[in-house]
Amino acid sequence: MLFMAYGxxxxxxxxxLKYNKRTKxxxxxxxxxxxxxxxxAKMGVAGIxxxxxxSFVERIENMDDNITVPAVSLSVLLGAYYYFPSxxxxxY
Structure with missing residues (x-):
């Protein structure tokens, strides 16, 4: 999830840099x-x-991406860990 924070x-x-204002x-x-x-890719296919x-959840205009990005990341990674461990x- 740390990688999502960098993203x-x-x-x-x-x-x-492009718009000089906060916009999506x-x-x-x-x-x-x-x-x-x-x-x-360090976390495998689940990480990708x-x-x-x-990336797509962060794009949604009326949602706070500081909450949704980690929540979606956690959901995907936990789902992969329990249901698709491979x-x-x-x-790499």
């Missing part, structure tokens, strides 16, 4: 998506799925 930070940095934009979501995929899910092996 949230990078999306905010990209948005502030696809550029920030793409930055989070790329960073999460790279870093979450969590990164993908969190998805949790590191890819």
């Amino acid at each position: 949230d930070v990078i999306s905010g940095i990209i948005r502030n 934009a696809w550029e920030g979501t793409a930055g989070m998506f790329v960073l999460c995929i790279i870093m979450d 799925l969590a990164g993908i899910a969190c 998805f949790t092996g590191s890819l």
Whole structure:
């Protein structure tokens, strides 16, 4: 879940550099998506799925992404751990 926090930070940095205000934009979501995929491969396929899910949840306008991103990440990772344990092996 720490990786999702890095993704949230990078999306905010990209948005502030481009728009100079707090807004949700696809550029920030793409930055989070790329960073999460790279870093979450350490957690295996489950980590990559969590990164993908969190990238899209973070994009939702009227939701607090500081709550939803960790909650979605935890849900995906726990679901994979209990139901698909083979998805949790590191890819590197």
